[in-house]
Amino acid sequence: xxxxxxxxxxxxLLREGRHDKPSLxxxxxxxxxxxxxxxxxxxxxxxxxxxxxxxxxxxxxxRGKFICFQLHQHVFLVHLRMSGDLWVEPETTLPAPxxxxxxxxNNGWRLAFNDPRKFGRAWLVTDDQTVLGKLGxxxxxxxFTETDFFQRLRASHRRLKPLLLDxxxxxxxxxxxxxxxxxxxxxxxxxxxxxxxxxxxxxxxSSIRQVLQEGIARQGASIDWVYRGGDFQxxxxxxxxxxxxxxxCSTPIERIxxxxxxxxxCPVCQKMRAA
DNA sequence: CACGAGACCTGTTCGC
DNA sequence: TGCGAACAGGTCTCGT
Numbered sequence: 214x215x216x217x218x219x220x221x222x223x224x225x226l227l228r229e230g231r232h233d234k235p236s237l238x239x240x241x242x243x244x245x246x247x248x249x250x251x252x253x254x255x256x257x258x259x260x261x262x263x264x265x266x267x268x269x270x271x272x273x274x275x276r277g278k279f280i281c282f283q284l285h286q287h288v289f290l291v292h293l294r295m296s297g298d299l300w301v302e303p304e305t306t307l308p309a310p311x312x313x314x315x316x317x318x319n320n321g322w323r324l325a326f327n328d329p330r331k332f333g334r335a336w337l338v339t340d341d342q343t344v345l346g347k348l349g350x351x352x353x354x355x356x357f358t359e360t361d362f363f364q365r366l367r368a369s370h371r372r373l374k375p376l377l378l379d380x381x382x383x384x385x386x387x388x389x390x391x392x393x394x395x396x397x398x399x400x401x402x403x404x405x406x407x408x409x410x411x412x413x414x415x416x417x418x419s420s421i422r423q424v425l426q427e428g429i430a431r432q433g434a435s436i437d438w439v440y441r442g443g444d445f446q447x448x449x450x451x452x453x454x455x456x457x458x459x460x461x462c463s464t465p466i467e468r469i470x471x472x473x474x475x476x477x478x479c480p481v482c483q484k485m486r487a488a
Numbered sequence: 489c490a491c492g493a494g495a496c497c498t499g500t501t502c503g504c
Numbered sequence: 505t506g507c508g509a510a511c512a513g514g515t516c517t518c519g520t
Binding site for chain 1 (some may be wrong): 489490491492493496497498499500501
């Protein structure tokens with residue numbers, strides 16, 4: 214499900230609280246429940262529960278598509294993969310059918326990791342680099358420059374779309390925002406990264422930043438039955454708009470397959486060769 | 489090194 | 505209406 218803007222939105226909700234829901238900052242973890250064993254990547258369930266008990270949440274932040282809870286002795290990390298969601302609910306609520314893991318706090322609330330498809334994963338580690346160590350740069354980090362991006366693109370000989378989806382190349386992009394960014398930059402997803410010009414690379418980075426910031430401003434996108442509250446789906450340029458007119462040139466959007474992911478392009482705006 | 493196929497999972501939607 | 509196929513916002517591993 215979630216890409217950077219959705220994960221950012223969820224992270225903010227947990228950190229700041231919303232409406233009737235409390236922020237998790239400062240809360241003490243009294244206990245944990247593991248409802249689906251494979252959701253917990255590391256460590257073993259017994260060790261996880263004994264380690265996490267009694268620790269307070271100092272800070273909550275996002276890195277790529279990971280949600281990270283800084284505790285006193287450890288870092289608790291969650292990746293939502295395709296269908297995961299993370300929310301706070303009262304202990305009086307009956308656990309929903311797809312809850313996979315819960316953290317119970319000292320104030321009558323709990324954190325629920327709900328994940329119908331069971332692809333999501335959680336980790337409890339002392340050093341977050343154990344999990345995050347190989348991630349590529351944060352696209353919205355100002356210290357990541359156009360020059361850095363251009364050089365990274367030139368350094369590999371891969372098609373743009375699978376490369377942008379590679380979290381070790383750049384962190385946080387998924388199928389939606391990659392298609393949106395490539396369309397905004399007028400680049401074909403099959404273009405080889407080492408063929409890109411400096412100007413095209415600069416345009417691609419600014420396009421990536423623009424679509425991510427639009428997504429964050431709209432609280433992410435809500436598609437299918439996995440809903441979280443954002444409305445960026447109403448502003449897609451190409452994603453899931455097959456057959457509908459390109460917002461730039463009115464040509465019908467086409468759907469192709471790239472690296473076994475459905476990919477949406479405008480065949481006129483996004484040529485393999487520069488126009 | 490780069491790529492395709494298959495695996496991991498459940499739920500919804502599409503086509504006949 | 506029913507039923508199988510296709511598809512879904514992700515990532516890993518394996519073989520070529």
